[in-house]
Amino acid sequence: MSKNSAKKIINDPLKCADELFEGLVLAYDGKARKVGRRSIVMNELRPDAPALLVGGGAGHEPIYHGLVGPGMADGAAIGDIFAAPPPDIVLEATEAVNRGKGVLYLYGNYAGDVLNFDLGAELAEEEGITVKTVIINDDVCSAPPSEKSKRRGVAGLVPVVKLAGAAAQTVDTLEELARIAQKAVDHTRSVGVSTKPGSIPATGEPTFELADDVIGLGMGIHGEKGVGLIPMCTADELAPKILDLLFADDLELNAGDEIVFFVNSLGSTHMMELLILLRAARPILEAKGLKVHQTILDNIVTCQEMAGVSFSITKLDDELKRLWDLPCESVGYTKL
Amino acid sequence: MPKSSLSSDQVKEMLLQVADAIIAAEPRLSEADRNLGDGDHGLGMQRGMTAGKEKLQELEAGTPIDKVFSSLGMAMMSSMGGASGAIFGSYFRAGGKALAGQEVFDSASLAGFLRAGVDGVKQRGGAKVGDKTAVDSMEPAAEKAAESTALPLPEAAAAAADAAIAGMEASKDMIAQFGRAKTLGEGCLGHPDAGAMSITVILGAMRDYIQA
Numbered sequence: 001m002s003k004n005s006a007k008k009i010i011n012d013p014l015k016c017a018d019e020l021f022e023g024l025v026l027a028y029d030g031k032a033r034k035v036g037r038r039s040i041v042m043n044e045l046r047p048d049a050p051a052l053l054v055g056g057g058a059g060h061e062p063i064y065h066g067l068v069g070p071g072m073a074d075g076a077a078i079g080d081i082f083a084a085p086p087p088d089i090v091l092e093a094t095e096a097v098n099r100g101k102g103v104l105y106l107y108g109n110y111a112g113d114v115l116n117f118d119l120g121a122e123l124a125e126e127e128g129i130t131v132k133t134v135i136i137n138d139d140v141c142s143a144p145p146s147e148k149s150k151r152r153g154v155a156g157l158v159p160v161v162k163l164a165g166a167a168a169q170t171v172d173t174l175e176e177l178a179r180i181a182q183k184a185v186d187h188t189r190s191v192g193v194s195t196k197p198g199s200i201p202a203t204g205e206p207t208f209e210l211a212d213d214v215i216g217l218g219m220g221i222h223g224e225k226g227v228g229l230i231p232m233c234t235a236d237e238l239a240p241k242i243l244d245l246l247f248a249d250d251l252e253l254n255a256g257d258e259i260v261f262f263v264n265s266l267g268s269t270h271m272m273e274l275l276i277l278l279r280a281a282r283p284i285l286e287a288k289g290l291k292v293h294q295t296i297l298d299n300i301v302t303c304q305e306m307a308g309v310s311f312s313i314t315k316l317d318d319e320l321k322r323l324w325d326l327p328c329e330s331v332g333y334t335k336l
Numbered sequence: 337m338p339k340s341s342l343s344s345d346q347v348k349e350m351l352l353q354v355a356d357a358i359i360a361a362e363p364r365l366s367e368a369d370r371n372l373g374d375g376d377h378g379l380g381m382q383r384g385m386t387a388g389k390e391k392l393q394e395l396e397a398g399t400p401i402d403k404v405f406s407s408l409g410m411a412m413m414s415s416m417g418g419a420s421g422a423i424f425g426s427y428f429r430a431g432g433k434a435l436a437g438q439e440v441f442d443s444a445s446l447a448g449f450l451r452a453g454v455d456g457v458k459q460r461g462g463a464k465v466g467d468k469t470a471v472d473s474m475e476p477a478a479e480k481a482a483e484s485t486a487l488p489l490p491e492a493a494a495a496a497a498d499a500a501i502a503g504m505e506a507s508k509d510m511i512a513q514f515g516r517a518k519t520l521g522e523g524c525l526g527h528p529d530a531g532a533m534s535i536t537v538i539l540g541a542m543r544d545y546i547q548a
Contacts, residue, residue, distance in 0.1 A: 112422065115423070
């Protein structure tokens with residue numbers, strides 16, 4: 001039996017993915033339904049429109065499956081804890097969201113997700129459903145700009161899914177939806193830092209090791225190595241370090257540019273800390289001449305009770321700004 | 337008595353034995369993965385092969401050889417998820433496809449299966465020899481089987497299984513290029529890849545069935 005060192009309030013540790021899924025469907029109060037083995041799909045979908053399907057492993061709630069909703073994703077394929085959804089789950093979700101105009105797969109860049117969504121796409125194509133894929137790779141510290149295909153997808157997925165979800169409400173072709181989703185990815189960058197690991201629900205073991213007196217700069221959400229360890233420091237000292245990494249990347253940010261600024265907790269880091277970090281970060285953004293069109297502060301991209309934060313910047317052009325301003329609603333992110 | 341060729345029902349029996357071997361090897365596979373990844377490779381393979389067994393047992397007698405292999409692949413893929421489900425599922429599916437229309441499984445079939453299987457995995461995942469993945473066992477096994485098509489099936493199967501073990505041993509000296517082990521850099525030296533170890537278990541069980 002598990003040590004359950006994190007004192008998790010669960011039932012059978014091996015059934016977490018299925019049970020959280022059942023709870024998620026209930027949280028939608030009848031607006032979304034269970035499809036097949038482990039997919040969730042909205043009941044009301046815009047007719048004759050291209051579909052937006054997201055997905056990934058469970059355990060990072062509320063993403064990805066909590067991002068299903070009006071103005072967000074049409075559905076999600078859900079894997080086991082920290083494991084990509086298998087191809088038949090991707091297929092069942094694809095069939096349920098498709099309205100004859102094809103389906104866009106939008107998910108983070110992890111080997112298991114790419115393999116299984118690609119296999120799902122092949123199965124869907126065999127059934128005559130057109131599929132396009134846009135892969136989210138916003139994690140600046142996971143590879144240099146010249147090797148973007150190696151970059152992981154982290155918290156920037158939230159503004160990306162929001163923008164793609166808005167596009168799915170307005171465009172008529174899959175090509176156009178994919179173009180906008182790719183543009184949202186291209187305009188988004190994130191840097192995360194970690195102060196404590198999360199734990200694996202089935203075993204209670206920590207997802208990685210990190211000494212008490214250090215911060216993992218640029219660490220991934222499963223504890224993937226970042227750019228290095230720095231001594232534990234204050235919010236005022238940390239915020240510029242994160243922003244420097246974002247500014248040093250290849251997304252051009254000029255005075256006058258409008259951005260969405262997302263401060264995300266990786267799980268247990270408190271809103272108090274997010275607010276203190278925001279207070280530290282905003283003057284730096286303003287000194288660079290950036291105009292924050294919208295701030296998001298929340299824990300949306302998490303890894304159990306992992307502690308740490310990420311900053312994401314999405315640069316808005318006219319098209320993205322128009323899409324950003326449309327309302328959306330989901331368990332994970334709602335904008336009035 | 338060693339078998340010079342297998343009927344489709346014998347192929348099914350062989351794969352049931354492969355499934356049992358993987359299920360029994362779970363602690364060893366998980367231990368290997370703990371050194372490099374998140375320690376759940378054995379559990380995933382066990383889940384996949386348990387589902388595979390159920391699927392194989394449902395197959396009617398005389399199910400074509402290619403369908404026997406691909407049924408196991410599909411069952412693994414859908415029960416495992418993650419990267420391993422896609423990789424091992426593709427191995428049996430792509431390998432099986434190469435045997436379409438064949439009524440017996442002989443040394444040439446073994447070579448055809450192993451070649452198409454590893455090619456399918458490489459195409460799917462993009463890994464090559466030296467990246468510290470299952471491909472490091474799959475590729476030498478396929479090459480050895482291709483050189484052994486003139487040998488009786490029991491000898492060809494033994495040669496392929498030995499080549500897979502040598503490939504797994506060689507993976508100890510490699511730095512991982514895929515998955516979570518990639519973030520360890522040189523920290524993964526000295527440990528064999530868990531996926532490569534699974535291939536040695538699979539090919540070892542095939543050899544044992546063919547030789548018994």
